[in-house]
Amino acid sequence: MSVMLTGGSGFLGSHLSKYLRSIGTPVYTPIRGSGLRNPHQSDFFLEDLSELTTAMLADMKISVFIHCAGVAHEKSNAAEIYNEVNTKLTKLLAERCVQAGVKRFIFISSVGVNGCSNNYPFEARDLAAPYDAYTESKYKAERHLRNVSQGTSMDFVIIRPPLIYGPNAPGNFLKLVQLAKSPIPKPIGSIINKRSFVSVDNLSDFISLCMTHPSAGNETFLISDGCDLSTSEFLIKISKTLGKPPLLMPFPVPILKGIACLIGKQDIVEKLNVNLTVDIKKNKELLGWVPKVSVDDALKSALKQK
Structure with missing residues (x-):
């Protein structure tokens, strides 16, 4: 063959x-x-x-x-x-x-x-x-x-x-890796979704x-x-694999969406939040x-x- x-x-x-x-x-x-x-x-x-x-x-x-x-x-x-x-x-x-x-x-x-x-x-x-x-x-x-x-x-x-x-995956996985490496707290700890x-x-x-x-x-x-994992669960696994603290911060999702809308990032929050x-x-x-x-x-x- x-x-x-x-x-x-x-x-x-x-x-x-x-x-x-x-x-x-x-x-x-x-x-x-x-x-x-x-x-x-x-x-x-x-x-x-x-x-x-x-x-x-x-x-x-x-x-x-x-x-x-x-x-x-x-x-x-x-x-x-x-x-x-x-x-x-x-x-x-x-x-x-x-x-x-x-x-x-x-x-x-x-x-x-x-x-x-x-x-x-x-x-x-x-x-x-x-x-x-x-x-x-x-x-x-x-x-x-x-x-x-x-x-x-x-x-x-x-x-x-x-x-x-x-290894060397581009796109959204790379963005998640970069986010996991960031020392800044991530306000997505309250996002509860499921993704494959x-x-x-x-x-x-x-x-x-x-x-x-x-x-x-x-x-x-x-x-x-x-x-299937939530976005937060997947990010936690990435962080732990990298030996980094996840630094996920609970934050009300409606308020997060509102802030994202004000700064023109609503699409990103929507993608993080959906199943x-x-x-x-x-x-x-x-x-x-x-x-x-x-x-x-x-x-x-x-x-x-x-």
Whole structure:
């Protein structure tokens, strides 16, 4: 089995390629010229993923295509960029995979396709509710993938992760790490919510299983560590792993929201306060998968160089 992985120079892709190679899986990774300092012998250079042709896929005898590449957090022309990269490029690659005889296309989407918050854990069978340009672009890509693969010999697997954390993780996890390091008291001790997280180790293990499991074909999965935590609980775990005092201060949430509104930070407080959890029982019942790495162990691995 030969695997092609996009996004190999990104956070998830770099960890996933290392994991797959560690278990003996041949992985081809298209990267830009400056994407990696020490490219693997099976990495190859492309200026743009649209240059990945059907002939190239066929010549490499790719049987599984894992699409991790994408863009997020764009500030200018966001909707246009999301549509071009997350939606149209996914459709183009799926079409070429079908033509090249690829057997399975694994697409890394986003839990945001299900919505931005919930009172009960999201399930994979729930109706989609994308809420911004980014999540809409991911949902459109999912629909294109289903349509392109229908009636062909290629099946698909869609995986919607929540916040992914691990060594050198960017984005919101990095912000939480920076907050944990800060010596300033944090007025979020009264926030009581529940959120799902997934370590890059557990996600890589799950993707590996989805590459070959016959029951994974044409299915959508949500993924997490199976241990939902409040924002405060997660920050406390990060702080303890770093050897720092959490310094969480109880503060009435309505007043905190009011102050945040006055200084233009209401979005940040809202994100800290809402619930966003997922149900992963489908993963266990259909694929026999359970998370192998605990949150505490995953944080030790993620923060050992911090």
